[in-house]
Amino acid sequence: MAYQWDSSLETGHVKIDNQHRQLIAALNNIIEASQKGKGSDEIFKTLDFLTGYTIMHFADEEKLQVEYDYPDYLVHKRYHNDFKATIGQLTERLRKEGPTEDMVRTVTSAVGDWLLNHIRGDDFRMAAFVKSRQEDVRNP
Numbered sequence: 001m002a003y004q005w006d007s008s009l010e011t012g013h014v015k016i017d018n019q020h021r022q023l024i025a026a027l028n029n030i031i032e033a034s035q036k037g038k039g040s041d042e043i044f045k046t047l048d049f050l051t052g053y054t055i056m057h058f059a060d061e062e063k064l065q066v067e068y069d070y071p072d073y074l075v076h077k078r079y080h081n082d083f084k085a086t087i088g089q090l091t092e093r094l095r096k097e098g099p100t101e102d103m104v105r106t107v108t109s110a111v112g113d114w115l116l117n118h119i120r121g122d123d124f125r126m127a128a129f130v131k132s133r134q135e136d137v138r139n140p
């Protein structure tokens, strides 16, 4: 397993944290499929799942930000959009060059590094803001 969940990734927002766990699990499934020498069908299936789950997760985060009037919404959304484009490009490259273990490692490291960074930075800030707004509602 290349990526391990730990408390440094926990934003405190239960739904978002669960989705982040799923994203990391999906990423590990790609790595595992590659290391076990699974065929390219299986590798692209796991990669397609990760892409679909990422898109769903980003949409949920963006909805949350709109709901709470998050001031950095547009910037955060742009990071999401850029990353969706990056995953698309990496997938295309993998299709062209073939999902060799080396290429899969390159793709999963790029995706994993971005994801962990984004969670620890942008997503933490978002979750802290949402939490403070929820506390304002409880203690006006």
Ligand SMILES: [Fe+2]
Pocket (backbone or CB within 6 Å): 016, 020, 057, 061, 119, 123
């Ligand atoms: Fe996230």
Ligand SMILES: [Fe+2]
Pocket (backbone or CB within 6 Å): 058, 061, 076, 080, 118, 122, 123
């Ligand atoms: Fe995010």
